[in-house]
Amino acid sequence: MKRRILGAIVGCCLAFTFLVGCSNTGGKVETASANGEVGQAQSAQSGDSKDMTFVIVPKTVHAWFDQVNIGAKKQADMLSAQTGRKITIDYRAPENADVTEQNSTLEQAAATHPDGICLDPVDYEGSKAVIEEIEARGIPVILFDAPTPEGSNLTSVGNDFAEQATIAADKLAELIGEKGKVAVMQGAPSAPNHAERYKAHLEALKKYPNIEVIDGGIDNDSIETAKTQAAAVLAANPDLAGFLNCDAGGSGIAAAIEEAGKSGTVKFVAMDNLIEILDYVPNTIQATSSTMPQMQGEYAVLMMWQKANGMEIPKKIDTGIGYIDSSNIDEWKKIVSGK
Incomplete structure (x- = not known):
């Protein structure tokens, strides 16, 4: 705090x-x-x-x-x-x-x-x-x-959007034992805050040589798109260890994780503090790094x-x-x- x-x-x-x-x-x-x-x-x-x-x-x-x-x-x-x-x-x-x-x-x-x-x-x-x-x-x-x-x-x-993303990435690395496959979903790529978070996620994860970063999709600030994109990533990567995202679409990703039966198996550190995101903490979303809207x-x-x-x-x-x-x-x- x-x-x-x-x-x-x-x-x-x-x-x-x-x-x-x-x-x-x-x-x-x-x-x-x-x-x-x-x-x-x-x-x-x-x-x-x-x-x-x-x-x-x-x-x-x-x-x-x-x-x-x-x-x-x-x-x-x-x-x-x-x-x-x-x-x-x-x-x-x-x-x-x-x-x-x-x-x-x-x-x-x-x-x-x-x-x-x-x-x-x-x-x-x-x-x-x-x-x-x-x-x-x-x-x-x-x-x-x-x-x-x-x-x-x-x-x-x-x-500080880079600090926010680094906090999330480091926490996820801790949760998965600093190894495994991690998907990073972008928000709106042209948005400066989303782009800064995405870059910081990738930079932070470089510290962990046993973590493999994969494309987590792009949701363009849409919760429904986030859910669809996450479902596709989960289906294509049954060995996925973790998920990160760059905007407030975490409830969409969490819903996809639940529907895939991967709650707790795929660790997810989200962004922001909307009540629909907090409702997934701590079972499907293990933590969230939040702005103050x-x-x-x-x-x-x-x-x-x-x-x-x-x-x-x-x-x-x-x-x-x-x-x-x-x-x-x-x-x-x-x-x-x-x-």
Whole structure:
């Protein structure tokens, strides 16, 4: 739970920036000038300014992004209560994890003249021109669940995706005795966070000479596709020892493992903390290395609010990594279900 403590520390720091603003200089947080951003924040809190709308554009329709939206709305409600301004979240999820479809969604969102747009890019390079055009119109853009693109001035909210994948790969290696055949399923290969996790999985597994890595398929952020792909991998590899994946499609892989009668035989370390994933822990999913989707939504909206009010904001907000297995699954089910 060390990363959860880190997340709480980050939260305290961000609460401070809510009052005084911050700037990113060499990783240090500095207070804004008394006549600059602070004045703008005080004006915003006075209730005299207009209501605001922030748009959330995920990769696609998915339960993980629904949790991000819940967090975004919680933050919006808190800001509304604190500032006296109505803060609205406009959630726009493309049907498919497709860059053309996402760009169309971005353009439609920009046409409504929102006060900020928060994006989880399917393919940053494929959306770069659209993002730049939106920013040129004076609409702030924040990324979530994605690394900060090299050379950009965009702020990203998320976690260390390579570290997350390494935690998962090392745990799986331990579970299978550092030997055997391991399948690694990709998410949406063009998505920067999925690509970073996939690369880190492969790099981590290189440390184990008796582990053979095989293609685990591509699910493109679809739980049903993950199930179909995993079923094919299991059928073609009856000696499979373990499974890893790069997105929140673990419930699909777990369902395939159960249907193949391989629960407990094929060890699976998944990604994320959706309740439908946690329901498979610890019998079919032995552990999961999790992002914090609600927290990502919360801080993405806070960053958009600050940027829209003229504050300088950090380049990166790290929401931490949660590790879940048999030792803490009951606690995490309570956290995720809100009970």
